Structures are given as structure tokens and as C-alpha cells.
Amino acid sequence: MAAAEAAPAPAPEASDFYDDGAGGGLSTGRKLVPWSSWTEWRFVRDGLFSPFPAAALRRIAAWRSRGSLPIPVDVTAAFVEIRLRDPFFRNGLAGDDALESEEMLAMLYSMAIMRLVNGFVENPYKKTGLSISELAEAVGIPRVLVDIRHESSHRSLPSLRLLRLASIKAFDWLKCIYWDRQTNSIPDAQVELRLRLHEIAGFLKEKNAKESKSGSKRKRSEKLISKAMKYARRLYYACPSEVVSVLLDLMELDAADSESSDVQETNNLAANHSSDIQLSNSDMKTIVLKLSEKEPRLLLSVLKSVVEMIDAKEQLTDKGESYSWQPVGPSKMKRLCSLVLWLVTNLKELKDSGYIGLIHEIGVLSSDKNAIPRFCLSKLLQKLLNLSTIGERCLIDAVLLLIEMVNDTNVKEKLRKLPVLCLGRLAKSSFLPESRTICNQQGSVENAIETLELFKVQLKRQKNGTTEGSFNTSTPEKHDRWSVAKSWTPCPIGTVPCSFSSCAVLPAFDVISHEQVSTLENETFEEVNHSERFEPQTEELVDESILEIPKSSPEYEISDVTELTCPLKGRLLVGGVWKMVAEEELLLIKSKMKILL
Amino acid sequence: MAGTRATPTRTPPRSSSPAARSEVVVPSDWACVVTTVSSDPTPPVVVVCGPKNSGKSTFSRVLLNALLPRHGKVGYLDTDMGQPEFGLPGCLSFNVVDEPITDLLNPTLREAERCYFFGDTSSKRDPEAYLNCLFHLYDYFVGKYRCDKNEMLPLIVNTPGWVKGAGFDMLVELLRYICPTIVVQIRITMQSKNLPDGVFWLDGGQTGPKMINIGAAFHDASNRSLLIQKDSCGMRERRLVEYLKQCFLSNISLSTNKELAYALASLPPYQVPFSDVAVVHLHCKVPAGEVWRSLNATIVGLAVSNASEGTRSIPCCVGLGIVRGVDIQKGLLYVITPVPLQRLQSVDLLQQGLIEIPTTILQVRGCVSPYMSTNVLHKISERDLYAG
Numbered sequence: 005m006a007a008a009e010a011a012p013a014p015a016p017e018a019s020d021f022y023d024d025g026a027g028g029g030l031s032t033g034r035k036l037v038p039w040s041s042w043t044e045w046r047f048v049r050d051g052l053f054s055p056f057p058a059a060a061l062r063r064i065a066a067w068r069s070r071g072s073l074p075i076p077v078d079v080t081a082a083f084v085e086i087r088l089r090d091p092f093f094r095n096g097l098a099g100d101d102a103l104e105s106e107e108m109l110a111m112l113y114s115m116a117i118m119r120l121v122n123g124f125v126e127n128p129y130k131k132t133g134l135s136i137s138e139l140a141e142a143v144g145i146p147r148v149l150v151d152i153r154h155e156s157s158h159r160s161l162p163s164l165r166l167l168r169l170a171s172i173k174a175f176d177w178l179k180c181i182y183w184d185r186q187t188n189s190i191p192d193a194q195v196e197l198r199l200r201l202h203e204i205a206g207f208l209k210e211k212n213a214k215e216s217k218s219g220s221k222r223k224r225s226e227k228l229i230s231k232a233m234k235y236a237r238r239l240y241y242a243c244p245s246e247v248v249s250v251l252l253d254l255m256e257l258d259a260a261d262s263e264s265s266d267v268q269e270t271n272n273l274a275a276n277h278s279s280d281i282q283l284s285n286s287d288m289k290t291i292v293l294k295l296s297e298k299e300p301r302l303l304l305s306v307l308k309s310v311v312e313m314i315d316a317k318e319q320l321t322d323k324g325e326s327y328s329w330q331p332v333g334p335s336k337m338k339r340l341c342s343l344v345l346w347l348v349t350n351l352k353e354l355k356d357s358g359y360i361g362l363i364h365e366i367g368v369l370s371s372d373k374n375a376i377p378r379f380c381l382s383k384l385l386q387k388l389l390n391l392s393t394i395g396e397r398c399l400i401d402a403v404l405l406l407i408e409m410v411n412d413t414n415v416k417e418k419l420r421k422l423p424v425l426c427l428g429r430l431a432k433s434s435f436l437p438e439s440r441t442i443c444n445q446q447g448s449v450e451n452a453i454e455t456l457e458l459f460k461v462q463l464k465r466q467k468n469g470t471t472e473g474s475f476n477t478s479t480p481e482k483h484d485r486w487s488v489a490k491s492w493t494p495c496p497i498g499t500v501p502c503s504f505s506s507c508a509v510l511p512a513f514d515v516i517s518h519e520q521v522s523t524l525e526n527e528t529f530e531e532v533n534h535s536e537r538f539e540p541q542t543e544e545l546v547d548e549s550i551l552e553i554p555k556s557s558p559e560y561e562i563s564d565v566t567e568l569t570c571p572l573k574g575r576l577l578v579g580g581v582w583k584m585v586a587e588e589e590l591l592l593i594k595s596k597m598k599i600l601l
Numbered sequence: 602m603a604g605t606r607a608t609p610t611r612t613p614p615r616s617s618s619p620a621a622r623s624e625v626v627v628p629s630d631w632a633c634v635v636t637t638v639s640s641d642p643t644p645p646v647v648v649v650c651g652p653k654n655s656g657k658s659t660f661s662r663v664l665l666n667a668l669l670p671r672h673g674k675v676g677y678l679d680t681d682m683g684q685p686e687f688g689l690p691g692c693l694s695f696n697v698v699d700e701p702i703t704d705l706l707n708p709t710l711r712e713a714e715r716c717y718f719f720g721d722t723s724s725k726r727d728p729e730a731y732l733n734c735l736f737h738l739y740d741y742f743v744g745k746y747r748c749d750k751n752e753m754l755p756l757i758v759n760t761p762g763w764v765k766g767a768g769f770d771m772l773v774e775l776l777r778y779i780c781p782t783i784v785v786q787i788r789i790t791m792q793s794k795n796l797p798d799g800v801f802w803l804d805g806g807q808t809g810p811k812m813i814n815i816g817a818a819f820h821d822a823s824n825r826s827l828l829i830q831k832d833s834c835g836m837r838e839r840r841l842v843e844y845l846k847q848c849f850l851s852n853i854s855l856s857t858n859k860e861l862a863y864a865l866a867s868l869p870p871y872q873v874p875f876s877d878v879a880v881v882h883l884h885c886k887v888p889a890g891e892v893w894r895s896l897n898a899t900i901v902g903l904a905v906s907n908a909s910e911g912t913r914s915i916p917c918c919v920g921l922g923i924v925r926g927v928d929i930q931k932g933l934l935y936v937i938t939p940v941p942l943q944r945l946q947s948v949d950l951l952q953q954g955l956i957e958i959p960t961t962i963l964q965v966r967g968c969v970s971p972y973m974s975t976n977v978l979h980k981i982s983e984r985d986l987y988a989g
Binding site: 033034035036037038039040041042062063065066067068069070071072074182185186189190191241242484485486487488489490492493494495496497498499500510511512513 | 863865866867868869870871872873874877878882884885886887888890891892893894895897898899923925926927928929930933935936937942945946948949953955957958960962963964966967968969970971972973974975976977978
């Protein structure tokens with residue numbers, strides 16, 4: 005690891021670093037930890053050593069409940085918490101939680117120190133029979149801590165002055181022996197991967213140059229490539245999301261994006277330093293393709309990230325922070341869209357050549373781990389159709405390819421009837437706004453169907469509630485709390501499947517603020533409130549999106565073509581065709597819906 | 602979808618015992634005691650106690666088999682949460698057994714008639730809650746199986762081997778509450794580890810039950826008690842793995858842990874909205890904003906809150922599950938458990954204790970849980986010590 009960082013060795017020697025993980029940065033052994041990523045661990049570390057450790061302490065409380073909390077983390081948290089109570093460390097900040105009793109503070113400090121010393125030496129003490137102080141010396145625990153442990157357990161309580169001093173020493177020691185050492189041994193997958201990718205690119209160049217030359221040298225570089233590939237795959241197993249982000253980073257999506265190029269540069273710094281070989285876009289594509297031969301799911305993961313990037317860009321546009329006609333936006337958007345097409349094309353190729361199997365439902369013990377359930381592609385399709393950038397030609401082509409893959413004649417027929425896909429073939433910029441609207445419409449119809457279903461369920465619940473008394477804890481079996489999750493794709497325990505690709509994602513825990521969680525908890529059994537909250541919103545959606553035009557995005561408000569903003573007024577999508585519907589007909593449909601409900 | 606799940610049935614006992622004790626030879630003093638106890642026409646309430654590894658569970662199994670022919674059914678109070686006889690780690694359970702135990706050396710998994718999730722393998726964290734659970738289970742047994750004179754069941758209470766300090770105090774409380782008709786004390790040759798002789802839980806003057814002292818299960822050549830050291834941590838992990846295998850139909854072969862790990866990762870889990878379940882942390886306090894983070898990829902007790910039975914009742918546990926994922930946006934928890942869907946519908950409480958998830962099911966190539974990390978700094982090992 006140290007060697008790898010210190011010297012970007014010439015290509016041939018570099019292969020020595022990743023021999024079975026010996027020096028490659030990734031350790032082979034795994035251990036159960038209470039944090040879900042090193043990012044989370046760093047968040048806690050930075051919090052503990054900052055003036056505002058409250059959030060970090062809360063996180064450690066969560067870790068403690070999970071078990072497997074390392075002793076140094078536990079004890080560091082204890083010291084931080086005691087200091088928060090100690091007026092000496094609070095810099096005169098008066099507060100309710102300050103502890104004025106010196107006796108109590110002394111006890112807290114002594115206990116924390118005792119736990120520190122025992123936590124580090126108790127196990128070896130039992131095994132070796134050496135004395136505590138001998139062991140402490142071997143481990144490097146400051147002597148004063150060992151003395152305080154002895155003093156406070158067998159003699160009188162040490163003075164608070166001494167304990168404060170000792171606590172500073174203990175804190176520093178913990179930082180050095182645990183926090184700093186652990187920081188240094190966290191593998192940097194990004195740096196590692198960049199290094200490997202540059203190597204691979206180098207070998208590829210070498211190989212191409214030698215194409216005409218003797219076979220033995222070519223074989224050698226082929227061997228080196230496959231070795232580097234193997235390592236890249238290991239990295240992908242260990243931290244898929246980081247690998248994908250590096251791959252995308254190196255694809256130079258931001259080349260023309262002056263805004264973010266600064267950030268980009270710093271990110272690329274390591275890579276630029278580590279190798280003279282610049283990775284071209286085509287190099288990257290070759291590498292991604294090579295990787296995906298072995299790991300077909302990689303394409304889906306990359307696709308997921310790209311779609312998310314498009315989504316994020318769109319949201320920015322919607323917020324009005326940057327407009328699509330500004331020179332910065334479209335070029336990147338175009339790049340992203342063409343990347344989507346490229347990925348889908350290759351996905352289809354992999355499917356056609358049998359690398360990826362398409363199946364209906366994943367069996368529990370499916371032998372084919374590269375199989376993708378059909379519903380994943382459908383979801384992906386839906387996601388793409390919901391993007392407002394769907395007008396981009398590349399995206400339309402990608403969508404058509406996906407439809408072909410799914411081979412769902414029903415969807416195909418319906419979509420063919422939508423003007424956008426036909427128009428898309430001969431897309432001219434002037435038609436785009438209209439086709440976008442229709443696509444938005446398509447999206448909102450789908451949304452409306454979903455909300456309608458939700459509405460139905462809510463209504464059903466409510467009915468149950470009114471007929472059989474109010475919802476509370478005394479009647480817990482009125483509806484099905486539990487159900488089997490639908491459209492599940494295999495993913496590691498602790499992750500959930502992404503909503504539109506079959507990749508595993510770590511849950512985003514920070515979406516809901518603390519207040520919301522506490523209200524959720526308070527209302528645990530108040531089903532009535534719950535459904536009431538949903539109701540008005542659903543009605544609004546049903547009305548607006550099916551019977552009228554959806555809210556127009558700010559983009560269209562600026563353009564003064566009123567005709568185009570609501571070309572579908574009074575129309576309803578029936579069997580995939582937009583038909584004019586009269587007021588009475590709508591009322592009829594509405595009443596029928598009620599019957600349905 | 603429901604068809605892919607097996608209803609929990611009795612799985613055949615594991616024949617591969619870690620200890621090399623293939624044959625059980627019941628010691629002569631044991632056989633004698635078992636005959637005396639089982640020949641009593643009135644169904645007895647027997648408490649078996651003694652230091653750890655002395656053979657309490659083995660004796661209880663032998664006794665259970667001996668009581669079955671006369672009484673047809675035998676009640677069994679499983680109070681050792683570290684090494685439960687029929688239940689899961691961290692659980693206190695009451696069972697009614699109607700078939701003899703075939704494997705006298707190893708515990709078997711059985712669905713309990715009533716079960717409480719204590720959430721730890723030792724009662725030391727919360728003696729009060731532990732005793733409370735125990736008393737409730739005993740009251741349940743008395744209410745259901747001891748009221749009708751004609752249909753009384755015998756009861757065997759197997760106790761934990763913690764017989765010193767707070768463990769002794771809890772044993773005394775237990776004996777005082779249950780008032781057994783027979784107490785069997787297993788004594789080993791090392792006297793200091795034994796319980797006091799006689800009716801140690803009663804004050805003088807009271808008439809006690811029948812006290813029977815017996816020796817340990819195994820002896821060495823010079824007739825000293827041989828204590829069988831068990832890898833209790835490994836046993837607990839194996840038990841959980843065995844339990845989780847019940848999520849799948851028996852025709853699916855899951856011989857290796859890797860296969861099980863992959864099967865668990867692909868199994869469509871149960872989902873439940875946040876709003877439909879309350880979360881309780883049994884042994885620590887977790888800030889509100891951190892609840893889901895604390896639950897993800899951990900083992901929870903699936904409990905029914907029984908609010909109708911009054912505030913003093915303890916939530917009944919129907920089984921254990923793994924919170925395999927949390928979706929904050931959708932407000933859903935995903936749980937893997939062998940408990941059938943119909944039974945789950947009454948579950949409105951998730952209890953998190955300190956029962957650790959077996960790491961074997963968290964790692965399989967391509968499906969490694971994010972909580973299994975590489976490059977974790979190890980504790981200071983002996984090697985480090987001697988190197989320094």
C-alpha cells in the first residue's frame with residue numbers, strides 16, 4: 005500500500021502490487037462493523053474531533069445498538085461526552101447539562117480511563133499472565149493512565165486536575181493508535197482503480213503497437229491486461245459504486261463543462277500524477293466493454309449512474325438555476341444521452357451474445373448470476389420515458405432498443421402510437437417541445453395510475469376503519485401490514501435494489517429529517533391521520549393529470565407558445581391514442597372509476 | 602409468492618456434534634432419579650439446576666423422554682437464553698413437547714407455544730426484565746396446564762449455569778416463584794463451583810420440595826466430573842443459520858453457508874411500512890433520527906404488542922427476522938424471516954436486542970454486505986505485543 009502510493013512504478017513492476025491483495029490495498033479478510041461505509045466512519049471521526057460532536061455521538065449510539073463497536077470508538081465517545089459535561093472544557097459555556105460536581109466528574113473520568121486500559125490489555129492479560137503495566141507498556145498506553153486505573157479502583161479517587169490532564173493524554177493516544185492508524189489503512193479504491201485503468205490503457209496501446217510484431221511480447225501484455233482486469237473486478241466487488249464513479253469520471257463527460265472543471269481537475273490530479281498516459285474516451289469504452297464481458301451487470305450500474313446524472317441535471321434546470329439553452333448544459337447533456345445509447349447498445353449486444361440472460365423472475369438459487377429479470381428493463385424503460393430530456397435523439401434510440409430487448413409487443417404498440425418516437429426519428433428542434441410535453445404526459449399518466457392505486461388502497465383502509473371502528477392498537481389486524489416485496493432483485497443484506505436498475509444501493513438514511521422521524525414514530529398506529537394526509541394530494545393528481553394538462557414547467561412559461569403548452573387539453577389516452585373527450589364522457593368515466601374503487 | 606416459503610417444521614436434528622460424544626450412556630444415579638421422578642403419579646414440576654457444562658440440558662432431555670409415556674405431553678420452560686433447548690438465542694420460551702427427543706446430546710429447534718424476546722444471551726443486563734418474562738411464562742403454564750386437576754401437565758425448568766453472584770440471586774427468585782415439587786441439583790467434584798447444598802432458596806422453617814442431588818454427566822478415570830466445554834458462540838450462530846434455512850422449501854439444497862447467503866440475498870423479503878410497526882431497543886437508547894440506521898442488517902425479534910391485555914403484559918415474540926434493507930423514501934422495511942406471512946400480520950413491534958447477525962450469511966462473492974468491511978484495524982493482538 006505504502007509502496008503503491010509512494011512511487012508510480014513503471015508498468016511491468018506495477019503488477020507485483022496486486023498479487024492476491026498482498027500489497028494492493030484491499031485486505032482479504034472482512035470484519036463485521038457497525039458502519040455501512042468508510043464515509044460514515046470518517047463522518048464520525050471528523051465530528052468527534054470537532055467542536056460540535058453531537059451528531060457524531062448520536063451516530064455512535066446507533067452503532068452501539070448494532071453491536072461489534074470497536075473499543076477505541078466506544079472509549080473516545082465516552083471522553084467526548086464527559087468533556088461536554090465538564091465546565092473546564094466547555095470554555096465557560098453555561099448549560100443545563102453541565103456537571104458541576106467535581107466528584108461526579110472525577111468518577112466519570114476514572115471509569116473511562118479504566119475502561120480504556122482494560123479494553124486494550126484485558127484479553128492478553130488473561131492469556132499471557134503478564135502484569136497490566138507490562139502489557140500497557142508494550143501496547144504504548146501512557147503510564148499515567150495505568151496508574152489512574154490502579155489508583156481509582158483500589159485507592160482513593162484521583163484529583164480532577166490530574167484526571168483532566170490524563171483525559172487529554174488518553175484522547176491523544178486514542179487518536180494516534182486508532183483514528184489515525186485506521187485512516188491510513190482505509191483503501192482508496194478510487195486511486196487504486198485509476199492506477200489500474202491507466203495500466204490497462206498502457207498495455208492496450210503497447211499491444212496495439214506490437215500487433216504486427218512477434219507473438220511472445222503480445223502474449224505478455226495480454227497477460228498483464230488480464231491481471232489488471234482481475235484486480236479491477238475485485239475492486240468492483242468491494243466497492244461497486246466507487247468503481248462506477250471513477251469510470252464515469254474518466255469518461256470526461258465534463259470536458260466542455262467549464263463550471264465543474266475545477267473540481268474535476270483536483271479529482272483527476274492523482275490520476276494525472278500517477279501516469280503519463282492519458283485515457284481517451286475510446287480507451288475507457290474499450291475498458292468498460294472488456295470489464296463487462298466478465299461483469300455484465302457493470303453496464304447496468306454505469307447506466308444507472310448516467311440516468312441519475314441526467315435526472316439531477318434536469319432538476320437543476322427545473323429549478324431555474326441553469327437553463328437548457330445555456331452553452332454549458334446541452335453539451336454535457338448530449339454527451340450523457342449518447343452514453344446512454346452506447347450503454348444500451350452494448351447491453352443488447354451482451355444479451356444477443358448470451359452474456360446476459362433475460363428471465364421472468366429470479367429464482368432463489370438461480371445459477372445464472374448474470375441474469376436480469378425482465379421487469380428491470382421495463383422499469384428502466386419507464387425511467388427513461390419519464391425523463392424530460394427524452395426528446396434527445398440518442399435517448400429515443402436507446403428507448404427503442406430497450407423495447408426491442410423487452411420484446412413486449414403491447415408496450416411497443418402503445419409507444420409507437422405516441423408521436424414522440426415517430427417524430428424522434430426525424431427529430432427537428434422545433435418539434436421537440438411538443439413531443440416533450442407528450443412524454444411528460446405519458447409520465448404523468450403513469451404516475452396517475454400509480455397514485456390511483458395508492459388511493460384505492462387508502463380508501464379500502466379507510467372503509468375498514470369506518471366500518472369496524474377507528475384504527476388504533478386495539479384493532480391491529482384490519483389490513484395487511486406485511487406483504488412480500490414485489491420485483492425483487494438479489495442484493496447484499498443491508499442494501500436495497502435500485503428502483504430502475506437491478507443494482508444494489510445502500511439506503512439513503514439522511515433523507516428524512518429528525519423531526520419527521522419523530523412524528524412518524526409518534527403516529528405509529530394512527531392510520532387515519534396517515535391516510536388523510538394522502539387523500540387531498542391524490543385527488544388533485546388524478547384530476548390534473550388525467551383530465552387536464554399537468555403543470556407546465558418553467559421552461560414553457562417562458563416560451564409564449566400557448567398552443568404547445570396544452571395541446572392535449574380535453575384529450576384522454578385511450579388504448580395508446582390521444583382521443584378527444586367531451587365533458588359528459590369524462591363525468592361518465594369518473595363515475596365508473598368510483599365504481600372501480 | 603407465499604408458496605416459495607416453507608412453514609416452520611421440525612427440522613431433523615443435526616447429527617454433526619462438535620464434541621466427540623457419539624453415544625450417551627446414562628449414568629446409574631441419573632437413571633435411578635429419572636425412574637423415581639417419572640413414577641410419581643401426580644405430574645411434577647421439576648427445576649434442574651447446577652453449574653455450567655455439568656449436564657443440565659442432557660439430564661432434562663432424559664427426564665423429558667421418561668415423563669412422556671405416562672403423561673403424553675410435557676411442558677418445558679427454556680430459561681437459558683445463551684444455549685436454548687428448543688428456542689432461539691436471546692429468547693425465553695415455553696414449549697409443550699409430545700414426542701421423545703431422539704438426539705440427547707444436541708438441542709433441537711422447535712416452534713415454541715409462547716416466547717418472549719429478551720434480546721441478549723445473558724440475563725445480566727436486565728435481571729428484572731428477565732425474571733418478569735420468566736414469571737409470565739410460568740403463569741401462562743399454570744393458567745393453561747395446571748388448573749384442571751384431570752389434565753395437569755408435568756413441567757421441566759432448565760436453568761442457566763450462572764450460579765454465582767447475581768445469577769444465584771435470580772435462581773433463588775425463580776425457585777421461590779415457581780415452588781417446584783422436585784429440585785434436581787447437579788453437583789460437580791469441584792465443590793466451590795457448586796450451589797449450596799439443601800433448600801438454599803428458602804428461609805429456615807419452611808417445608809421444601811423434594812431435593813435430589815446427582816453427579817455430572819461425564820466422569821474421567823479417577824471419577825472426577827468432566828465438564829464439556831462448548832463453543833457457545835458458534836452454537837448460537839449455527840442455530841440462527843439453521844433457523845434461517847427454514848425460509849426456504851426443504852427441496853432446495855442449501856448445504857453450504859455460501860449457498861444460504863446467496864439464497865437469502867435473492868429471496869424476496871417481506872415488506873412493512875414504517876407506520877405499521879413500532880421499534881423498541883431493548884438494551885440501549887437510540888436517537889430518533891438514527892433508528893433505521895441502527896436496524897439495517899441486524900436481527901430483530903418480531904413481536905405482537907398485546908396492547909389489549911393491559912400495559913403490564915409482555916409482547917409475545919413469534920420469531921426472529923433480519924432487517925435486510927430500509928427504504929426511507931418509500932417508508933418501507935424489508936425483513937427476512939421464516940415466520941409465515943399469515944402469522945406476521947399480527948406483528949406490530951420490532952425488538953432490537955444484542956443478538957449479532959451471523960457473519961457467514963453476510964458474505965458471498967458478488968453479494969457482500971456493506972457492513973462486512975475490509976481493512977479494519979484489528980485489536981492489538983499478542984503478536985503485536987511480543988513484537989513490541
